[in-house]
Amino acid sequence: MYLGVDYYPEHWEKERWSVDADFMQKAGINVVRLAEFAWSKLEPEDDVYDFDWLDEVMDILNKRGAKVILCTPTAAPPIWLIEKHPDVLPLLRNGQRKAFGARRHYCITNRDYYYYSERIIKKLAEHYRDNPQVIGWQVDNEFGNPKCYCSSCRKEFQHWLKLRHKTLENLNQSWGNAFWSHDYTSWDQTPLPIVDHHNPAFDLDFRRFFSDVTVNYSNMQIKILKKASPEKFITHNFMGLFPDLNYYHLAEKYDFVSWDNYPQKLENRFHTALAHDVMRGLKKKNFWVMEEQCSYLTREDITATLSPGQMRLWTYQCYAHGAEAVVYFRWRACSFGMEQFCSGILQHDGTNKSISYKEAAQIGSEIHRIGPQFEGSRVVSPVAIIYDYDNIWANYSYQERPMYNYPDEILRFYKAIRKKGINVDIVKPTDELSKYKAVIAPLMYIVTDEAENNIKRYVEEGGIFIAGFRFGIKDIHSNMVKSVLPGKLKKLFGISIYTWDNLRGKKVEVKDDEGNIYQADTFADLITLKEAKPIAKYNSSWYTGHAAATVNTFGKGRAYYVGCGLPQSFYDRLIEKVLSPLILKSIKAPDEVEITTREEDNKRFIFIMNFSDKPSRIFLGEEYTELIKGKRLEGKIKLDPFEVLILERIGK
Ligand SMILES: [Zn+2]
Numbered sequence: 001m002y003l004g005v006d007y008y009p010e011h012w013e014k015e016r017w018s019v020d021a022d023f024m025q026k027a028g029i030n031v032v033r034l035a036e037f038a039w040s041k042l043e044p045e046d047d048v049y050d051f052d053w054l055d056e057v058m059d060i061l062n063k064r065g066a067k068v069i070l071c072t073p074t075a076a077p078p079i080w081l082i083e084k085h086p087d088v089l090p091l092l093r094n095g096q097r098k099a100f101g102a103r104r105h106y107c108i109t110n111r112d113y114y115y116y117s118e119r120i121i122k123k124l125a126e127h128y129r130d131n132p133q134v135i136g137w138q139v140d141n142e143f144g145n146p147k148c149y150c151s152s153c154r155k156e157f158q159h160w161l162k163l164r165h166k167t168l169e170n171l172n173q174s175w176g177n178a179f180w181s182h183d184y185t186s187w188d189q190t191p192l193p194i195v196d197h198h199n200p201a202f203d204l205d206f207r208r209f210f211s212d213v214t215v216n217y218s219n220m221q222i223k224i225l226k227k228a229s230p231e232k233f234i235t236h237n238f239m240g241l242f243p244d245l246n247y248y249h250l251a252e253k254y255d256f257v258s259w260d261n262y263p264q265k266l267e268n269r270f271h272t273a274l275a276h277d278v279m280r281g282l283k284k285k286n287f288w289v290m291e292e293q294c295s296y297l298t299r300e301d302i303t304a305t306l307s308p309g310q311m312r313l314w315t316y317q318c319y320a321h322g323a324e325a326v327v328y329f330r331w332r333a334c335s336f337g338m339e340q341f342c343s344g345i346l347q348h349d350g351t352n353k354s355i356s357y358k359e360a361a362q363i364g365s366e367i368h369r370i371g372p373q374f375e376g377s378r379v380v381s382p383v384a385i386i387y388d389y390d391n392i393w394a395n396y397s398y399q400e401r402p403m404y405n406y407p408d409e410i411l412r413f414y415k416a417i418r419k420k421g422i423n424v425d426i427v428k429p430t431d432e433l434s435k436y437k438a439v440i441a442p443l444m445y446i447v448t449d450e451a452e453n454n455i456k457r458y459v460e461e462g463g464i465f466i467a468g469f470r471f472g473i474k475d476i477h478s479n480m481v482k483s484v485l486p487g488k489l490k491k492l493f494g495i496s497i498y499t500w501d502n503l504r505g506k507k508v509e510v511k512d513d514e515g516n517i518y519q520a521d522t523f524a525d526l527i528t529l530k531e532a533k534p535i536a537k538y539n540s541s542w543y544t545g546h547a548a549a550t551v552n553t554f555g556k557g558r559a560y561y562v563g564c565g566l567p568q569s570f571y572d573r574l575i576e577k578v579l580s581p582l583i584l585k586s587i588k589a590p591d592e593v594e595i596t597t598r599e600e601d602n603k604r605f606i607f608i609m610n611f612s613d614k615p616s617r618i619f620l621g622e623e624y625t626e627l628i629k630g631k632r633l634e635g636k637i638k639l640d641p642f643e644v645l646i647l648e649r650i651g652k
Contacts, residue, residue: 001371002067003364004031004327005345006291009057010041011334016350017060020331023352025064027345028364032066033290033327034058035124036141037103039073043120046080051127058133067135069290069327070128072221074117075141076103085112090148093194098146102338107148108217109156121221125228136233138290139221142260143236144244147210149192158187160209174477175201200394204478207393211246222253237290238282240275241407246389248428251282258288260329263314264303269594269611270415272314274407274424276321278387280379281426286322291329294356295343305343309642311359313609316644319371320596320607322379328360370627370646377600381423382582385410386441388429394445394478404522409442409468415568416575421584421595433458438579442468448476452488459492460555464578467493469525469563470500485525486561493561494531494552500524501543503564510548510566512536516573520548522565532561536570549574586621593618593639606647610639624649 005024009017024032035042035054043049058068082088082100089097090107098105106113128134165171168184176199177183184190193206218236225234233255238247240259251257259279263272279287294311297303306314318326330339332346345356387410395402417424425436429451433439439458444467447455459465472487474480481487485497501524508520513535526543527534532552538544549562549570560578576583589595592612598605606624610616616639623634624647633647 001367001375002031002288002325002327003028003360003367004033004069004325005029005331006033006036006327006329007331008036008038008334009034010038010053011336012332014053014056017057019350020346021060021064021066023346023357024061024066024331026352027357027361028368029360030066031069031135031325031327032061032331033069033071033138035073036071036138037073037076038071039076039120040078042073042124043078046084047119049123051124058131062133068133069136069138070124070134071138072117072121072124072140072225074106074120074139074221077106077113077116081116085110085116087150087152088113090146091150091153092146093149095149095194103141104144104146107150107153109148109153109213110150111152114217114220117217118220118224121224122228125225129229134229134232136235136255137225138258139218139225139234139236139254141237142239142242143214143218143250144239144242147244149194153213154192156213157192157206157209158190160212161190161205162187164205174479175199175205176477176479200396200478203396204390204393207244207396208246208390210244211249211389214245215249215252218250219253235288235290238279241271241278243389243392243402243406247278247282248389254283256285256287256324257282258290258327260291261289261314261318262291262293262297264293264297266310266611266613269317270411270418271407272317273321273418273594273596274411274414274426276318276323277379277424278426280322281387284425286324286376286378288325288327289318289323290327292318292326294328294330294345294360295354296341298339298342300341306355307613307642308355308359309640311356312363313611313642313644315363316607316646317594317596317609319374320594320598320609322598324375328356366628373627373648374598374600374605374646377598377603377605379423379425379596380599381425382437383417383422383579384425384427384431384433384436384439385414386429386439386444387426388444388446390446390476391444394474395443404443404470406443409565412565412568412571413440413442413466413468413575416571417579418594418596419572419591420575420579420582421587421589421597422579422582423597430454433463434461436463437582438464438466440466440468441471444468444471445474446476446478447472447488449488455489456492456554459557459559462556464558464560465492466560466562466574466578469523469565471561489559490530492552492554492559493550494529494554494559495547495550495561496528496530497525497563498528499526499546501526507540508543508564509539510536510564510570511539512549512570512573514573516569518566518570520564520566524548525561525563527561527563535560535574536566588619588621590616590618592616604649606649608639608645608647610641610643613641615640616643620647
């Protein structure tokens with residue numbers, strides 16, 4: 001099993017390389033990511049290459065048994081390239097060129113940039129194609145912003161619009177251009193969204209376009225690397241819940257997804273768990289963590305040094321959710337540059353006395369011993385949550401700020417499920433759903449015809465579907481539907497919604513069918529019952545008389561609608577009731593302890609992680625083998641702060 005570090009040898013004197021490699025070997029580091037951002041060292045002048053330093057450091061690592069992942073350096077074009085082609089610098093929304101001096105300073109549709117990118121990638125790919133030490137490639141670094149608003153991007157956008165809408169009549173209708181005299185009579189009139197208050201349909205298309213051109217640029221790189229060495233894997237370091245690219249599309253041509261995990265604080269553990277599950281869901285397979293936080297980050301007024309045990313805890317959470325390898329960012333804290341306040345496994349002093357080094361060495365010795373036992377096993381989930389980029393973007397409307405925090409709306413349900421030790425898959429609205437006992441769709445504005453049929457079929461055949469508020473309010477162009485809400489699926493839910501309200505700053509009470517009282521938050525759909533039964537009702541002012549949450553029997557299944565934001569206890573109770581047959585009965589644990597399972601053949605690995613800096617207690621109703629300590633465990637067990645257990649069970 002691989003355990004790795006992100007190493008920037010170009011930041012250190014050559015004499016230091018063998019010292020670093022020795023320290024790595026002693027800590028069990030057996031894979032090293034190299035050459036990210038190193039373009040100015042690999043091609044110091046136009047068409048002049050220097051790979052000698054990289055060969056030299058790779059040789060030093062090879063002698064210590066370390067494999068290498070090489071990066072294409074395209075996230076940081078060098079100054080000579082910018083001087084020759086200043087148009088490579090992206091034009092920002094405010095009309096200013098992004099200046100040279102940070103990173104990601106390139107327009108992703110620029111043809112000159114394609115030319116130089118292809119050339120350096122081909123050179124690297126040819127040089128290392130027969131080198132078995134290089135096991136794989138990372139393309140670029142953290143694709144994403146800035147979006148570019150230059151004339152080349154505008155032309156590309158117009159071309160993209162023509163392919164999508166075919167005729168100007170379609171475009172004008174889809175975008176609702178009758179509003180504010182926005183009708184276009186020629187394709188080259190269509191602008192880029194550089195002013196506020198453009199309409200949501202235009203905004204959604206531009207977001208789709210930006211995602212598509214990023215995918216094109218990424219696919220160009222993949223094609224070159226695959227052609228040179230088909231046996232080496234190709235991946236990219238995704239960014240978890242980053243909202244600005246359709247990650248399903250970006251992931252398609254990669255062999256597997258890897259991602260950069262910076263959880264920062266213990267209270268972010270559900271957020272981090274969800275991000276792992278999103279990453280696993282992109283290709284429905286296990287993933288790598290290519291940058292794992294090892295301690296404090298970037299600014300010392302924002303982040304803190306991880307307490308001893310925390311880095312190890314976060315590492316095991318990666319494995320628990322389907323990671324096949326973890327690579328730490330970064331090997332050694334750099335004394336200069338933008339990230340000089342960012343910790344490494346080694347601190348600036350370069351000694352092996354840091355907390356992170358000691359912990360990496362502990363993880364190294366554990367993971368090489370026990371990792372092969374669960375390597376290749378899968379996270380099998382009985383529950384899925386729909387996660388969809390059109391829905392993320394439709395919620396942005398016409399400004400740079402979303403109306404709702406999409407991950408937060410998911411987390412209301414996700415926390416309740418995870419607290420019961422139930423695994424969760426992340427799916428697209430059109431994925432096959434029949435294998436799931438329950439499917440949840442928070443903040444699903446857009447319901448396409450395909451998604452409508454998929455959800456209907458799923459519930460008819462016995463599935464449990466749970467929707468959050470504002471379900472089905474928009475069409476695929478991000479225009480509001482003209483039917484009674486919740487739109488296409490109101491028969492499924494057995495309800496109608498004629499009225500709603502923004503609850504920010506308001507106090508509205510909700511009472512559930514067991515008499516529990518809650519304060520509703522964020523938003524309220526005021527539900528009129530048709531065939532459905534209420535499970536909670538509004539209990540304040542003019543909201544009284546409307547249902548707040550409902551259940552309806554449809555075919556062999558049930559459809560729930562939760563029409564407002566509610567405190568966590570509501571979701572905890574709902575999930576406990578609805579998913580009770582799925583709850584692991586043999587292990588009892590408090591909320592601060594995460595339980596996640598991986599499976600393979602008839603083996604089950606149960607990861608138990610104490611996300612608290614205080615001791616905790618669990619109860620094991622049967623005997624298990626614990627892999628890390630190699631002990632048999634049963635009954636009452638005390639967990640130390642941040643303690644991790646991996647229980648193995650034969651048979652399900
Ligand atoms: Zn551009």
